[in-house]
Amino acid sequence: MALAGKRNSSAKLRSAAFRRIRADHLTELAEDYVELIADLIDERGEARGTDIALRLGVANATVVKTLKRLQDAGLVSQEPYRAIFLTGDGWKMAEDGRRKHKIVEGFLLALGVGAETARIDSEGIEHHVSEETLKAMARFLARSG
Amino acid sequence: MALAGKRNSSAKLRSAAFRRIRADHLTELAEDYVELIADLIDERGEARGTDIALRLGVANATVVKTLKRLQDAGLVSQEPYRAIFLTGDGWKMAEDGRRKHKIVEGFLLALGVGAETARIDSEGIEHHVSEETLKAMARFLARSG
DNA sequence: ACTATAGTTTAGCCAATGCTAAATTTACCC
């Protein structure tokens, strides 16, 4: 095989990682939204746009626009001026998000990271860990706790 | 303090994590670009747009546009139709990226994750770990290897 | 019932990041 050919397949291999990251970023916001909505529903019976905006630290209008996309994606449902509900798919995604989130945050704590840092870092890391890495984290967690 | 007040400060605390993530996402692409450019320069003497596009898995035109932004940000420099260079700031960011990347990837390997998964997951995780978490990972790494 | 306030939506803007197709430039080969 020529040098150019080797270069090509090596590059294709490497690019897989970046493709995965770009894909992760597309679902990341949706995951955080549905998880947050699930939390609000469990904590206080309903999820309102204002509360979502406040917890995410974005403007109300941003939440409205994002919820519209999530509705199109079949994750949430709502009537104008009413509270927000999760669809079946929405709940499924929220539960999976909670599962991952719990493992990653618990793992960081077990690793010796402070509570505040574990909370903040896990919010970002959770979207970029594969099932294999999650399994390794859970194993470590089980052994150390 | 009233209930609304408590809700408010709790929400403000939580929103810090999401603010950090949004900030991370703004620098994430820049970090990957400069690190990749540094690798290309070290590996083969120069970094060309085509190679960047190939390794990232995006179109050439996308690379051109992004490089323009990185140039405005003072991270890279280039003349039309010529190879791409890193500025002092660009090299600094690339070195820091390599440092973090190495720790995260090495850590995942030490945790028992397979080489391929460690490579892929670390490409995303590296942008969302604080210095405190990096330190904890380095500690684990030192102890286990 | 009216009205003030709080919550929500709409309108219109912007930046970042991706794409394809067409034009341009460079580099290499004869």
Added chain:
DNA sequence: GGGTAAATTTAGCATTGGCTAAACTATAGT
């Protein structure tokens, strides 16, 4: 040196996810 092939840039488009300001709705208090 001239002609091609590859690299590069430009043009034009779309989506995501942010913002502010203005308009609208629902609700709670009087």
